[in-house]
Amino acid sequence: MRTIELGRMSWEEVAEVRKADPVVLLPVGTIEQHGPHLPVGSDNMVADFFARKVAEATGAVLAPALNYGCSDVFRAFPGTLSIRSETFKAVLRDVCHALFDDAGFHRLVIVDNHGGNETHVEEVARGLRRERGRQTLIGCLYPWNLGYAVMREVYPDAGAVYGHGGEPETSAMLAMYPEDVQMQRARKGGYQPVRGWTMRGYTKVAVPGYRAGEGSLYLDADEVAPDGVTGDPMSASAEYGRQWVERVVGFGIAYVREFQRITAGG
Numbered sequence: 001m002r003t004i005e006l007g008r009m010s011w012e013e014v015a016e017v018r019k020a021d022p023v024v025l026l027p028v029g030t031i032e033q034h035g036p037h038l039p040v041g042s043d044n045m046v047a048d049f050f051a052r053k054v055a056e057a058t059g060a061v062l063a064p065a066l067n068y069g070c071s072d073v074f075r076a077f078p079g080t081l082s083i084r085s086e087t088f089k090a091v092l093r094d095v096c097h098a099l100f101d102d103a104g105f106h107r108l109v110i111v112d113n114h115g116g117n118e119t120h121v122e123e124v125a126r127g128l129r130r131e132r133g134r135q136t137l138i139g140c141l142y143p144w145n146l147g148y149a150v151m152r153e154v155y156p157d158a159g160a161v162y163g164h165g166g167e168p169e170t171s172a173m174l175a176m177y178p179e180d181v182q183m184q185r186a187r188k189g190g191y192q193p194v195r196g197w198t199m200r201g202y203t204k205v206a207v208p209g210y211r212a213g214e215g216s217l218y219l220d221a222d223e224v225a226p227d228g229v230t231g232d233p234m235s236a237s238a239e240y241g242r243q244w245v246e247r248v249v250g251f252g253i254a255y256v257r258e259f260q261r262i263t264a265g266g
C-alpha cells in the first residue's frame with residue numbers, strides 16, 4: 001500500500017486495496033471548547049493522531065474524518081461549532097453506506113473521540129446492522145475515554161485532576177501537539193453551584209443526604225464551569241502524555257488486530 005489514507009489514493013488504488021478486505025478506520029469528532037489553553041479542534045486532532053498510528057501499525061485504511069459533531073452544551077464558548085444530531089446521523093449514515101455499498105469495504109471501525117456523539121454513532125451503527133444483517137459488525141474506539149481508563153494509576157489522585165480540558169487530556173495534547181498547548185493560559189477548573197444546586201457534572205446534580213446518585217438538569221456548560229474546564233490541567237506533563245500515547249495507541253492497535261482476526265474471511 002503506497003499510503004494508508006483513502007483520500008490520497010486514486011480510485012484505481014482504492015479498487016486494488018479493497019481486494020484485501022482491509023479494516024477501514026473512520027475518525028469522528030467535533031469542534032468544541034476545551035478550556036482556555038487547548039484548541040477547539042482537540043477532539044479531532046487526537047482522533048486523527050490516534051487513527052493514523054493505529055492504521056500505520058495494522059494496515060487498516062484511514063478514511064477522511066467527519067470533523068463536525070454534537071456539542072450543544074458548549075455552544076456559549078466562541079469557536080464551538082455544533083451541528084444537530086439529525087444532521088450528524090444523516091452524514092455518518094451516508095458516509096458508512098458509501099464505504100460499504102459504493103467503495104465495497106466490509107469492515108469498519110469508527111474512531112469517535114467525542115462523548116456527545118456516542119449515542120448517535122451507536123444508533124447509526126445499529127441501524128446499518130438492522131438493514132444489512134448481522135454479518136455487518138461495526139466497531140468503535142473512543143481515545144479520550146480509553147485515556148481515562150488506562151491512566152488512572154499513573155496519578156496520585158486521578159479523581160482530583162480528571163476532567164474536560166483537565167487531565168489526562170492536557171498531557172495527551174502536550175505529547176501530540178505541544179505547539180498548540182498554551183500552558184500560560186491554563187487554569188484549574190471545577191463545577192460551581194448553579195441557582196443553589198450542587199453540580200456533579202455539566203448536567204448532573206447532587207441532592208442533600210445522598211453521597212451517591214445524581215439527577216439531570218439540562219444546563220449549558222458555561223453556567224457550571226465558566227472557563228470550560230473541569231479537573232486540573234495544571235498537573236499536566238509531557239511525560240504523562242507520552243504514557244497516554246503509548247497506552248491508548250497500544251490498546252487501539254490491539255483492538256484493531258483482534259477485530260481483523262475475528263472478522264477475517266467474512
Ligand SMILES: [Zn+2]
Nearest residue numbers: 043113114115
Ligand atoms: Zn468532546
